[in-house]
Every structure is written in C-alpha cells, then in structure tokens.
Amino acid sequence: MxxxxxxxxxxxxxxxxxxxxxxxxxxxxxxxxxxxxxxxxxxxxxxxxxxxxxxxxxxxxxxxxxxxxxxxxxxxxxxxxxxxxxxxxxxxxxxxxxxxxxxxxxxxxxxxxxxxxxxxxxxxxxxxxxxxxxxxxxxDDIMQACFDDLLQGQGEGTGWRMPAKDVGDAAALPRPVRGATLWGGNLCVLTSLLGTPYFPAIDKGVLFLEDVNEHPYRIERMLEQLRLAGVLARQKAIVLGQFTGMRKIAGYDRGFGFSSVVERLRSQIKVPVLTGLPFGHVPTKVLLPVGAKVEVAADERDVFMVWGHGPLHAGHGHEPHGHPHAH
Known part of the structure; x- marks a missing residue:
C-alpha cells in the first residue's frame, strides 16, 4: 500500500x-x-x-x-x-x-x-x-499513529478510558449510540457560531468539545448557552475532550472547578456526558471525522467510538484498528 x-x-x-x-x-x-x-x-x-x-x-x-x-x-x-x-x-x-x-x-x-x-x-x-x-x-506517538491511519485509509475508530472519578457515568450510556453524526470541536469557537447559518443543525448527534486557557466559569457559561439554546438536549451523547490551561480566580473559584462544571451539566440534561476523550490542545490527540456517522459504546470506564465499517460491540474487548487506548 x-x-x-x-x-x-x-x-x-x-x-x-x-x-x-x-x-x-x-x-x-x-x-x-x-x-x-x-x-x-x-x-x-x-x-x-x-x-x-x-x-x-x-x-x-x-x-x-x-x-x-x-x-x-x-x-x-x-x-x-x-x-x-x-x-x-x-x-x-x-x-x-x-x-x-x-x-x-x-x-x-x-x-x-x-x-x-x-x-x-x-x-x-x-x-x-x-x-x-x-x-x-x-x-506524539498516538497522534502520529492516528495520522498515519488516516493517510493509509485504515482509520476506523478510537477508544479511551474515562477518568476513574467518572466511572459511574458509563451507566448513563446503557446501549450503544448508532448512526449519529459526530460534530463539534473547540467550545469557544463553536459557541461563537450559534445563531448563524454556520452552526450545524445536528439532531441526535454526538457532540465533542474541548478548550484551552478558559476559567471554569467561562466553560460553564458557554455550555449553558448551548444548553439554553436547546442544542445539548437534542444530542445522543456529549463527549468532553481535554480542557487544559484552566485558570481559577483566587478568592472566587474555591470549590468550583471543571469537575463542578461537569457535575452540573449532567444534572441539567438527560443526555449522557462522557469524559476523557484524548483530543484538544494536548500532544496526545486522536483524529476525529467531523460530520461522519459514528457509533459510541461504553463498558464501565472504557469508551469506544467507531466510524469504520465494522459493528461495535461494547464489552468484548474490542479495540478499534490502529488506535491504542489513549489515557
């Protein structure tokens, strides 16, 4: 080849x-x-x-x-x-x-x-x-392997392990999500498109989000804007990637951080919120096909996302071709 x-x-x-x-x-x-x-x-x-x-x-x-x-x-x-x-x-x-x-x-x-x-x-x-x-x-080795898969036409999906503190939320995805459009990206940029002709009208999709150098309250404010606009409730799953470089404000953010933001989000919507996706402003990033149909399943902490031709079966130790687990 x-x-x-x-x-x-x-x-x-x-x-x-x-x-x-x-x-x-x-x-x-x-x-x-x-x-x-x-x-x-x-x-x-x-x-x-x-x-x-x-x-x-x-x-x-x-x-x-x-x-x-x-x-x-x-x-x-x-x-x-x-x-x-x-x-x-x-x-x-x-x-x-x-x-x-x-x-x-x-x-x-x-x-x-x-x-x-x-x-x-x-x-x-x-x-x-x-x-x-x-x-x-x-x-990064994993990023390079994913890029090579794209170049060779072999990329079929990816898998990762959610943080241990989020293991309980795997139960919120009781059955695989199938045939859902994957979309999203940087939270700040995506939110800036809301209300314009350039914001995709995706229903029953899988929305992935990441960001960098934002205060936790700003992340929550953008997520709330998407929630109040009805975007989040229309999805089959919300997948959170890496939110890095967060800066807390001394005297204000004690006891309030990213975990607080995620906890509130889960309390406000019935859509499963999965975490730990290896994508964002980090060296270890997988490649994700924006606009493609995907399947997503969770087996305790292990999450699998497939966009290739093969069926996805959670709980069978399946690891998508060419992509090692990224933690």
Missing amino acids: KTNRHIYIYSPASAVRDKAAFRRGVARLRALGHDVEIDEAALAVHQRFAGDDATRLAAIGRAAASGADVALISRGGYGLTRILDALPYKALAKACERGTAFVGVSDFTALQNALLAKTGAVTWAGPAVGEDFGAEPGA
Missing part, C-alpha cells in the same frame, strides 16, 4: 510566530517520505493573521485545488470566523469528495462546522503542523 502522501500546508487563521516549530514539523513530515507542499502565503503576516482576509481566502482556495491527500493547517489561533461568509464552500466540498482530507484543530472548528452546515462535507479534527508535528520533544 502506498504510504507516502501529498500533504498541502497552509495558514487559514493566525500568523505562524514559531517558525522553528513550523520548520521542524515540515521536516518531520518529509522525513516520513511525504511530498510536502507549502502554500505561498503560509508564513505571511498581517496584524495577528497569516495575511489579510483576502490572502487567507486565496490560500484556502489553493488548498482546495491542490489535489493533495491531506490539507493540513500550520496552526490555529483566530481568523476563520472573519471569513466564513466568503469561504469557497463548493470548492471545499468537491475537494473532500475527490479525497482531500482537511485536518486541523482549534480555530479550524469554525471552517469545519460551517462546511458541515453548508454542504455536509466531512473534515478531520486533528493535528496542526507547528504545535504537533513541530513539537520540540517530537510528535
């Missing part, structure tokens, strides 16, 4: 500030034998962005026209929300149909969900060049 792939690297959001990490990421991908093509504006800078809006729109268009196996963002940050009403949705959807996998994280949530809302096209929540492939200690 062909293992070397054409990877197109572009910058649709914030400017690349850590050029050393960018260069390391490109070098590591090339060392794996891939044909890495770098967009002409990948290192452009305009204010905080990787070029002005027109420059980044053109870069997205070139990524869609590249014919690459994977279109990989250099980094996230902020910038895609500004240009959602000008994205080349038809070109992006056609590129997805032709086999280009658009992969990204963080601010990329805006493009992914807007594209899903407008066209139904499937993209991938996954790594970025700088923070993941360019990480100074090296690329």
Whole structure:
C-alpha cells in the first residue's frame, strides 16, 4: 500500500510566530517520505493573521485545488470566523469528495462546522503542523499513529478510558449510540457560531468539545448557552475532550472547578456526558471525522467510538484498528 502522501500546508487563521516549530514539523513530515507542499502565503503576516482576509481566502482556495491527500493547517489561533461568509464552500466540498482530507484543530472548528452546515462535507479534527508535528520533544506517538491511519485509509475508530472519578457515568450510556453524526470541536469557537447559518443543525448527534486557557466559569457559561439554546438536549451523547490551561480566580473559584462544571451539566440534561476523550490542545490527540456517522459504546470506564465499517460491540474487548487506548 502506498504510504507516502501529498500533504498541502497552509495558514487559514493566525500568523505562524514559531517558525522553528513550523520548520521542524515540515521536516518531520518529509522525513516520513511525504511530498510536502507549502502554500505561498503560509508564513505571511498581517496584524495577528497569516495575511489579510483576502490572502487567507486565496490560500484556502489553493488548498482546495491542490489535489493533495491531506490539507493540513500550520496552526490555529483566530481568523476563520472573519471569513466564513466568503469561504469557497463548493470548492471545499468537491475537494473532500475527490479525497482531500482537511485536518486541523482549534480555530479550524469554525471552517469545519460551517462546511458541515453548508454542504455536509466531512473534515478531520486533528493535528496542526507547528504545535504537533513541530513539537520540540517530537510528535506524539498516538497522534502520529492516528495520522498515519488516516493517510493509509485504515482509520476506523478510537477508544479511551474515562477518568476513574467518572466511572459511574458509563451507566448513563446503557446501549450503544448508532448512526449519529459526530460534530463539534473547540467550545469557544463553536459557541461563537450559534445563531448563524454556520452552526450545524445536528439532531441526535454526538457532540465533542474541548478548550484551552478558559476559567471554569467561562466553560460553564458557554455550555449553558448551548444548553439554553436547546442544542445539548437534542444530542445522543456529549463527549468532553481535554480542557487544559484552566485558570481559577483566587478568592472566587474555591470549590468550583471543571469537575463542578461537569457535575452540573449532567444534572441539567438527560443526555449522557462522557469524559476523557484524548483530543484538544494536548500532544496526545486522536483524529476525529467531523460530520461522519459514528457509533459510541461504553463498558464501565472504557469508551469506544467507531466510524469504520465494522459493528461495535461494547464489552468484548474490542479495540478499534490502529488506535491504542489513549489515557
């Protein structure tokens, strides 16, 4: 099976500030034998962005026209929300149909969900060049294995173990969720799309969420906005990834943290809330097909999510192909 792939690297959001990490990421991908093509504006800078809006729109268009196996963002940050009403949705959807996998994280949530809302096209929540492939200690093994599975067309699902304190909630998923659309991403970015044409109208889906550098009360406030808008109650499951870099406010947040947020969320909705998904602003991240149909099942602390062709049976020690448990 062909293992070397054409990877197109572009910058649709914030400017690349850590050029050393960018260069390391490109070098590591090339060392794996891939044909890495770098967009002409990948290192452009305009204010905080990787070029002005027109420059980044053109870069997205070139990524869609590249014919690459994977279109990989250099980094996230902020910038895609500004240009959602000008994205080349038809070109992006056609590129997805032709086999280009658009992969990204963080601010990329805006493009992914807007594209899903407008066209139904499937993209991938996954790594970025700088923070993941360019990480100074090296690329995370699990992230690399998941990315390799995508490149080889072998990825069928993932599995993980919920934190021990959440073991009791596995009973809230008494039977597998089947045929549900997987969607979501960064909580802050997704919430900012609420009420716009770029927020997917997904009923009976599996909504996954993550965030970074937010106070616990801000996380709860965004979750409450989604709850009060009726979004959460319409899902079959809520899956929480990694919420890192949380900052508590001295004198205010004593006794109130992320666990308090999760506990309240579970008390407010009847939808199962699963935790511990290895995805977010962390080195160990799996790749997730945003917009694809998935099955989810839990066996005590073990959670399995499958989007491949095989049936999922909880409780039979099944481990999706190519993806070791990520804790």
